[in-house]
Amino acid sequence: MIDLHCHLLPGIDDGAPDLAAALDMARMAVDDGITTVACTPHIYPGMFDNDSAGIHTQIQRLRGHLAAAGIPLKLTWGADAHAAPDLLPRLKAGSVPALNDSRYFLLEPPHHVAPPHFDAFVFALLAAGYVPVITHPERLSWIDDHYAMFCALSDRGAWMQVTAGSLTGRFGKAARYWGERLLDEGRVDILATDAHHPQRRPPLLGEGREAAAHWVGAAEALHLVETRPLGILENWAPEAMPQRPRSGRASRGSGLWRRLFGHAA
Template sequence: MHAHLLPGLDDGAESMSQALAMVRQMQQLGYQKLILTPHIMGDFYKNTPAGIKATLTALQTAVQQEQIPVELECAAEYYLDEWFVQKIEEKEPLLSFGANYVLIETSYINEPMRFQDIIFQIKSNGYKPVLAHPERYSYLFNRWNHLVEWHENEVLFQVNLNSLTGYYGSESKRIATKLVEHKLIDFVGTDAHSEKHIQFLQKLPATAAFKKLQQLPLRNQTL
């Protein structure tokens, strides 16, 4: 429920051939369904629901032609910027997945202004906020209580599987492992931008947190 495989929309797959290669590799790892989530950021990735859906249709057609047995859907990864706030305030429909879940992200180094207010507005519009990779935000590395409070305020957490392998560094691995131990994870995702990310997933079963992760009541199974 978090992968950047739709070609040409963001910093993920650059071409249809690359997207197909990534879909094939994920299917070989055992994935049966992928919910693809390109970035929507006012400054960089000005994607629209219509454009994302059109690219999804093209990839679905290519996957069928290649006879790869994987189901594809789409949503988006929304960056919490002024453009997102405008969408919420104007009640513009958001690309959600599952039971009206909306995937959101923040700056990696700066805590977003009005975070709690934005979360309140998301929920007031009938959506359920899912914070992408909370273990990767450096402003939270030494603010464990913030994470606990956010989760208690019904902000769902999605952890990147490769964080548990150490791909993003020791601090992200530490936080991800702690989130597993405290059962504060609602979703897991690959956040795959390239074939390298997918290949790195092969190291996941060797991690100490993998068995504990499998025992959590993850919401991925409801999608």
């Protein structure tokens, strides 16, 4: 499996606090069946002022430590880029890294406040030739009032990344509900761990894949954690990717029954 959202680099954001934690997370990822991780620290102006050059330097250092520890985990780069007004020019300038220098990049909306004109902001990124991968929409406190907007963004070409742990209840009932609904309605492009810590936010992707398979089947669950993530790293065009199932395995009514009662009608 390929994890495209992981705060593995030690000491540069709210992820792995030190090298020991980063190595523990790397071992856990390998044990879970993850072969490649995109190191995606926050870029949040005024809070986490990371940039491409610093991220690349930290990845090179961590690669050396992984090799010395005998941990067979491949690393690539990216960032969890906050939806800041200057994001597009910084992407164009290269100071905010896309995932493996592709057209795809992680876009993090604010967690607790819906930003004004967020849809127009995303459309401008799409018009510039990028594919924003909106991170963990299911965990946003404002998704219930703006769900239709996320559907419209998905229809217009934005991608959605759901956190694997949301589908297993690690982030509470609301995140699980919205994650399952997005899956059931064919809105999820990839799963990722969004791991931050070996104990509190571990890099476990397999459990999310298994949970997703109950909703969309094993083949689509594989696309969520392998095929589309690989396509991102290789910069495939969106139309060359496996297309999302538009309504999951079942009808919307059956999906609603599963969300309420935990099994198909």
